[in-house]
Amino acid sequence: MFLLYADASGTADQQDHSKHYVLLGLCVPEGHWFALNRLLQSLKTRYCQPGQDFELHAAEFCVSINEQTEIPDFDQLSRTDRRAKVQALRQQRIDAEKNSKKKKARIDKYRRTEQFIHLTRLERSRLLEDALDLVGANDRIRLFGEAIHKAHPAVASGQVDPVHQAFEQVTSRFDAYLQMIDHWKLKKSPRRKIDNGLIVLDKDYSTEAAIQDQFKRYRQHGHPWGQMRHVIDVPMFASSDLVCGLQLVDACAYAVRRYLDTQAVVGSHEERNFLRIFHRFDQDGQGNLHGLRHYVATGTCACLACQRRGHAPTRQVSMTPLGP
Numbered sequence: 280m281f282l283l284y285a286d287a288s289g290t291a292d293q294q295d296h297s298k299h300y301v302l303l304g305l306c307v308p309e310g311h312w313f314a315l316n317r318l319l320q321s322l323k324t325r326y327c328q329p330g331q332d333f334e335l336h337a338a339e340f341c342v343s344i345n346e347q348t349e350i351p352d353f354d355q356l357s358r359t360d361r362r363a364k365v366q367a368l369r370q371q372r373i374d375a376e377k378n379s380k381k382k383k384a385r386i387d388k389y390r391r392t393e394q395f396i397h398l399t400r401l402e403r404s405r406l407l408e409d410a411l412d413l414v415g416a417n418d419r420i421r422l423f424g425e426a427i428h429k430a431h432p433a434v435a436s437g438q439v440d441p442v443h444q445a446f447e448q449v450t451s452r453f454d455a456y457l458q459m460i461d462h463w464k465l466k467k468s469p470r471r472k473i474d475n476g477l478i479v480l481d482k483d484y485s486t487e488a489a490i491q492d493q494f495k496r497y498r499q500h501g502h503p504w505g506q507m508r509h510v511i512d513v514p515m516f517a518s519s520d521l522v523c524g525l526q527l528v529d530a531c532a533y534a535v536r537r538y539l540d541t542q543a544v545v546g547s548h549e550e551r552n553f554l555r556i557f558h559r560f561d562q563d564g565q566g567n568l569h570g571l572r573h574y575v576a577t578g579t580c581a582c583l584a585c586q587r588r589g590h591a592p593t594r595q596v597s598m599t600p601l602g603p
C-alpha cells in the first residue's frame with residue numbers, strides 16, 4: 280500500500296493575494312510511516328519549547344510577527360522570555376481594543392502565530408528549510424503536484440476550475456505511478472503482489488464534498504486518461520495536527536507556491552527552497568518530469584518545472600560573432 284498525503288497552498292479565489300493554486304501529494308509506502316513520523320518529531324523537538332508541540336503549518340510561521348520587532352534584543356532572549364514578552368505585548372493590545380468584536384478579531388489573529396512566537400524570524404526560516412530538507416533527503420518519498428496560475432485565460436474565464444483540475448492531475452499521476460510499479464514487478468514475476476494507493480487529504484480542505492463527488496465519478500467512469508486502477512476507497516480526510524505526512528506536504532506546497540508566486544527568480548531564496556525538494560517530484564529514468572506541472576499560458580514561464588517539461592520560452596541566442 281502506498282499513501283498519498285495531499286494538501287493545497289493558495290486558494291482558487293481570484294481576489295486573494297495568491298497568484299497560484301498549488302495542490303501537492305506526498306507519496307510514501309505505508310511501512311515508512313513510522314520512520315517519517317520519527318523524523319518529523321525529531322525536527323519539531325529542535326524548535327519546540329520543552330513539553331510543547333506545534334503543527335507544522337508554513338502559512339503560520341513564514342510570516343512577519345510584528346511584536347517581535349518591537350521588543351529590544353529579541354534574538355538575544357531565551358525562548359521562554361521571548362514568548363512571555365510577545366504575549367504581554369499582545370495582551371496590552373487586546374485590552375486596549377474598544378469593543379468585544381475588535382478584541383475577538385485580535386485574539387483570532389494572534390492565535391494563528393501563537394505556537395511560533397518563541398522563534399526568531401531566522402529560526403522560523405530555518406524550520407521551513409529543515410522540513411523541506413527532510414523531504415529532499417528521503418528517497419522513499421515521491422511528490423506529485425499541479426500548480427495552476429490563476430491568471431491563465433482558461434482559469435480567469437471560469438473554463439477551468441483549479442480545484443477540480445489539480446485534484447484530477449495529482450490523482451491520475453499517482454495512479455499512473457502505481458501502475459508503472461506494477462508493470463515493473465510484472466516483468467519480474469506474474470505472481471507479483473499488487474500495490475494499492477490511498478489518498479489522505481487535510482480535513483480543512485474546503486472542497487471536501489466536491490472532491491468526494493469527483494472521486495466517485497472516477498471510480499465509476501474513469502478519469503480523463505483512463506481507468507483508476509490502483510487508488511482504492513475514497514479519499515480520507517484527516518486532521519493535519521495528527522498526521523505527519525500532511526504537515527510535511529503543507530511545507531512543500533507552500534515552497535512551490537512561493538517559488539512560482541515570486542516569478543521563479545534565478546538565485547532567489549524561494550528558488551533555493553524549491554530546489555530542496557524539486558528532485559523528489561516523480562520522474563522517469565531518462566529524467567522526464569511527470570510529477571509536477573505548472574499550468575500557465577504557453578511560453579510565458581521559464582521556471583524549472585516548465586524548463587524540464589519543455590514549456591519554457593525559447594531563449595534568444597545572440598549570433599553576433601566574437602572578436603573584432
Ligand SMILES: [Zn+2]
Nearest residue numbers: 573580582585
Ligand atoms: Zn513555470
